[in-house]
Amino acid sequence: xxxxxxxxxPPFDGADGYSIGYKHVHEAPVTPHDVDSRVPVxxxxxxLKCLAKTPAERYxxxxxxxxxxxxxxxxxxxxxxxxxxxxxxxxxxxxxx
Numbered sequence: 363x364x365x366x367x368x369x370x371x372p373p374f375d376g377a378d379g380y381s382i383g384y385k386h387v388h389e390a391p392v393t394p395h396d397v398d399s400r401v402p403v404x405x406x407x408x409x410l411k412c413l414a415k416t417p418a419e420r421y422x423x424x425x426x427x428x429x430x431x432x433x434x435x436x437x438x439x440x441x442x443x444x445x446x447x448x449x450x451x452x453x454x455x456x457x458x459x
Contacts (some may be wrong), residue, residue: 363410363414364408364413365391365394365409365413368394368398368401368405368409369394369397369398369401373391373392373413374386374389374391387415390415391410391413392409393406394406394409394410401436402434404434404437404438405434408427408430408431408434411430412427
């Protein structure tokens with residue numbers, strides 16, 4: 363799902379369900395960054411880990427994926443120059459203690 367959300371098409375295509383299923387099992391997906399250089403390499407790694415063939419190579423839990431995505435967003439945001447960042451005014455600022 364994440365692959366398709368980022369790139370606009372699924373990681374595997376084919377003439378029918380059998381050929382698509384075969385590719386899911388036997389072929390590696392193309393790296394999202396190779397398809398679109400605007401996709402950060404770190405995000406490509408997260409996506410490819412989700413698509414790993416063996417369960418041991420994928421995120422063990424959804425929370426692990428969420429943590430990886432949050433870390434990616436935090437690192438990406440901290441590396442973006444302040445003048446490029448956009449701020450959305452969608453209500454009051456969050457309360458911090």
